[in-house]
Amino acid sequence: MIPIGYCAGAFALGLLLGWLLARWPARARGAAAAARVEPGPATPAAATAITEEFELPPAAAHVATSRLIDVGAARAAGFNLKRADDLTIIEGIGPKIEELFRSHGIEGFAQVARLDVDDMLAILARGGPAFRFANPSTWAQQAALAAENRWAELKHLQEELIGGADPGT
Secondary structure (H helix, E strand, O other): OOOHHHHHHHHHHHHHHHHHHHHHHHHHHHHHHHHHOOOOOOOHHHHHHHHHOOOOOHHHOOOOOOOOOOHHHHHHOOOOOOOOOOHHHOOOOOHHHHHHHHHOOOOOHHHHHHOOHHHHHHHHHHHOHHHOOOOOOOHHHHHHHHHOOOHHHHHHHHHHOEOOEOOOO
């Protein structure tokens, strides 16, 4: 029979080793991990700076920078917004892509509408290989419609889309 003291000691040692192993990879990655993934902006000023580096595509240049989203009208058109600027209602954007965009200072429909495809692809590339299959070709168009509260038009467009991409491409 094993004394209880040995079991408690082994358990405590296991907890300590688990804690050390959980912290070790973060330290070992160090600068190499920082070089692979750029962190998102930490302040509103940084968020503004990162969005200023993207040029306005001509089709979305008229979209206001901030606009009140009519959540009631969106729900009436069949959208289930979790909050006013819920990017996941854009066909092709799920929770992880929304999180990635927000970590890069892209907070709402109007900001997505002002991005061009290359800018979105650059953000997706910074997120890693898990995002390589995302196709942002219609995201700006969808976001512009949402930012302008044109919910019926957005619903019609999404019914024509297959997985966030124009079926003709």
